[in-house]
Amino acid sequence: MDPILEILIALGDIDAMIRDAESPEYKELGLTEDEDPIEKLKKLREECASKLPPNILKRYEKLKKKYGRGIAPVVGGICTNCFIHLPTSLVTRPDKNKKLETCPNCGIYVYWTK
Numbered sequence: 652m653d654p655i656l657e658i659l660i661a662l663g664d665i666d667a668m669i670r671d672a673e674s675p676e677y678k679e680l681g682l683t684e685d686e687d688p689i690e691k692l693k694k695l696r697e698e699c700a701s702k703l704p705p706n707i708l709k710r711y712e713k714l715k716k717k718y719g720r721g722i723a724p725v726v727g728g729i730c731t732n733c734f735i736h737l738p739t740s741l742v743t744r745p746d747k748n749k750k751l752e753t754c755p756n757c758g759i760y761v762y763w764t765k
């Protein structure tokens with residue numbers, strides 16, 4: 652897998668975790684007892700983000716602002732952010748996840764799940 656893509660996926664996961672940890676439901680579950688998971692996650696996020704090339708991070712942040720996330724998995728040939736069918740040329744390529752791809756419709760970073 653492309654190393655940058657790997658970091659982007661991790662960053663996407665961390666952002667989702669931060670969002671969960673900040674939700675009122677999460678607090679109601681009492682999972683935030685004595686530690687502050689958000690602080691920890693934000694630190695982890697910073698570490699992750701610092702490994703990305705600035706132009707990619709910039710684009711990710713822009714996408715996140717627009718869609719609430721910067722990267723989305725492709726499931727069944729469909730971008731899970733905008734739900735369009737990706738072009739066959741992209742879906743059938745043998746080197747999936749080996750280089751960074753974006754959805755031609757919404758522009759989000761995409762990756763293929765196994």
Ligand SMILES: [Zn+2]
Pocket residue numbers: 730731732733734735754755756757758759
């Ligand atoms: Zn899309």
